[in-house]
Amino acid sequence: MQLNPGQRLRSASSEAEVIVIRAPKGEVHLTCAGAPMIPFEQAQAAGAAAPADAPPLLIGKRYCDEEGTLELLCTRGGAGPLAAGSRELAVKAAKPLPASD
Amino acid sequence: MNILTLLEIVAAADGDRVALGDRDTGLTYAGLLDLAARTARRLDGGEGTVLYATTASPAFPAALFAAAWTGRPFAPLSYRLAGDPLRRLIAAQAPALLVAGRAVLDLAAEVPGVTGTGPDDLLRTAATMPPTETAAPQDPEAPAVLLHTSGTTGTPKVAVLRHRHLTSYVLESTELLSAAPDEAALVSVPPYHIAGVAGLLTGIYSGRRIVQLPNFEAAEWVRLAREQHVTHAMVVPTMLARIVEVLRADGGGLPALRHLSYGGGRMPRPVIERALELLPGVDFVNGYGLTETTSSIAVLTPQDHRDAVASADPRVRRRLESVGRPLPAVEIEVRDSGGRPVPQGSAGELWVRGPQVSGEYAHASHLEEGGWFRTRDGGWIDEDGYVYVEGRLDDVIVRGGENLSPGEIENALIAHPDVAEAAVFGVPDEQWGEVVAAAVVPRPGARVSAEDLREWVAARLRSSRVPALIDVRDSLPRNEMGKLLRRVLRAHLRPAPRP
Known part of the structure; x- marks a missing residue:
């Protein structure tokens, strides 16, 4: 699907929800726990379940591709992983900064 | 992404934590989201900017997030401005809803297209309404906050901060719920200052309880910091100078305070040295930024302060006069008046770019080629990357x-x-x-x-x-x-x- 910053998506098979922070031009085949992600407004199909050993996505973490052109913020935790095509997205390393305002 | 999403995430993750006010009786994150949803319902059907021309109170975040929820820009104004200039700024934003105290509402009573309400009335009527059922628009390009620059060298300009500028700043500088549950930040800069807006958003996203001081007065600041066990605070240099005088006179100290950040102007070195001496257990942070850059673009960290104080090396010691190094997503360069980069260590004008940099005023972008913004601040960068700001080039x-x-x-x-x-x-x-x-x-x-x-x-x-x-x-x-x-x-x- 075509992704746009601000777009909200949910996993088809787990509790996970994300919001698009940065998106590349063109189509992205975005999956969560192995199933294509669905629009936020769409309800999950009945009986969908993520594999029991699926790695969790954590609320507040950002997930990126290697090039940094795709970035998603996890707004609700749930089973992952997130992947674009065949490539898994990684947690963006946190660079904690002291509060300045 | 909409700035409201920041609050929604925190409310979903730890809704019972206190967001605002007293540690026992304050408003929780879930409560603040609910208040914003009802205030958004109150704003339904209106159009144009939400003007906020009064002191900080729970009405400030309620109006800010309700504006974001209904896709309207939020413009905090200085309620301290004199009558005619303030009326002109209000008129320039029509059509608008004006949230203000009695005197400002009277002042704007005749301005076409502007309807007014007091901050308490806004919350009272919102409380009688059901929460809005409309989802917030998710256009990252939409203007979120319109801020008037201080205009110390001329007429104030209206800086446009879009949702993407503010959310980039929060996500790049803050981790979700990274604050310990006992942390509290004392916010004494007014809502119309960039640090008042940015401090609210980073405070909420990090899960740090916010204590509002509506009108800064040094003795009251010290009293409130002690009463509310304030651990974090941000002050401008003149505030710090006055706080230091109060602490010196009463000798009581600030036992709960761990972290004090300062910015919004040049800190005279004797003032910061006195403060470091008086508050030895406190982490000091210097933040340098402009309204047009969505708050801090460089920070001098607590470790930088300690290293500088402890060092005999004048190169390290002088860092107390620097504003530290750029944020990870921000680039700062020094250029000459023709826009050409100057050799390492030479002085010139500071240019900045990054996802939080707006560089945009109402009706006009001032970004140069490549997304760079000219700060109009003179400065230089040392061989270790520490940025030194020498002040406005006009000065x-x-x-x-x-x-x-x-x-x-x-x-x-x-x-x-x-x-x-x-x-x-x-x-x-x-x-x-x-x-x-x-x-x-x-x-x-x-x-x-x-x-x-x-x-x-x-x-x-x-x-x-x-x-x-x-x-x-x-x-x-x-x-x-x-x-x-x-x-x-x-x-x-x-x-x-x-x-």
Whole structure:
């Protein structure tokens, strides 16, 4: 699907929800726990379940591709992983900064 | 992404944590989201900007997030402005809903397209309404906050901060719920200051309880910090100077305080050194940023402060005068007046770019090619990447072709034991083009002589920096945020005929 910053998506098979922070031009085949992600407004199909050993996505973490052109913020935790095509997205390393305002 | 999403995430992750106010009776994140949803319902059907021209209270975040929820820009205004200028700023934003106290509402009563409500009335009517059922729009390009720049050198401009600027700043500088449950931040900068807006958003996203002080007064700040066990605070330099005086006088200290950040103007080195001495257990952070850059673009960390204080190396020690290094997503470069990069270590104008940099005023982007924003601040960057800000380029004194920055001369003057405050500026001179002038406020009960101060500066700085004119005054002219108004001093001090 075509992704746009601000777009909200949910996993088809787990509790996970994300919001698009940065998106590349063109189509992205975005999956969560192995199933294509669905629009936020769409309800999950009945009986969908993520594999029991699926790695969790954590609320507040950002997930990126290697090039940094795709970035998603996890707004609700749930089973992952997130992947674009065949490539898994990684947690963006946190660079904690002291509060300045 | 909409700035409201930041609050939604925190409310979903830890809704029972206290977001605002007293640690026992304050508003929780879930409560604040609910209040914003009801306030959004109250705003339904209206159009245009949500103007907020009053002090900080729960109505400030409620109105900010309700505006974001309904896709309307939020514009905090200085309620301290005089009648006519404030009415003009309000009229320029019509159509609008104006949230303000009685005096400002009366002032704007006749302005076409503007409807008014008091902050308490806004919350009271919102509380009687059901939460909105409409989802917030998710256009990252939509204007979220319109801020008037302080305009110390001219007419204020309206900086446009879009949702993407604010959310980038929060996500790049803050981790979700990274604050411990006992942390509390005392916010005493007003809602119309960029640090008031940015501090609210980063405070919420990090899960740090916010204690609002509507009108800064140093003794009240100290009292509230002690009563509310405040662990974090942000102050502008004039506030810190006054807090230091209160603490010195009462000797009580601030036992809960762990973290004090300062910004919004040049910090005189003697003030920060006194504060470091008086509050030895506190982490100090210097943040440098502009309204147009969505708050901080560089920070001097607590470790930087400790290293500087402990070091015998003058290169490390002088970092107390720097604003630290750029944020990870921000680039800062030094360029000459023609926009060409200058050699490492040379002074010039600071240029900045990054996802949080707006550089945009109402109706016009001021970004240069490549997304760079010219700060109009002079400065330089040392070999370790520490940024030194010398002040507004308009304030640089050009004496006989030599560029002098007021800051170092002010530091020398303030270091004098009888001097409380000093401001340095250029005045026209037939021989030199400009000469150095200084306005000096003596400490209470002290007397200073111009001759004595000239000798003091001459013993510390090169002779070109010695003020030719010295004006001893009771106070310095400042705007309501404590920013020095050099143009007022310049107009007051006419150059004397040369002997």
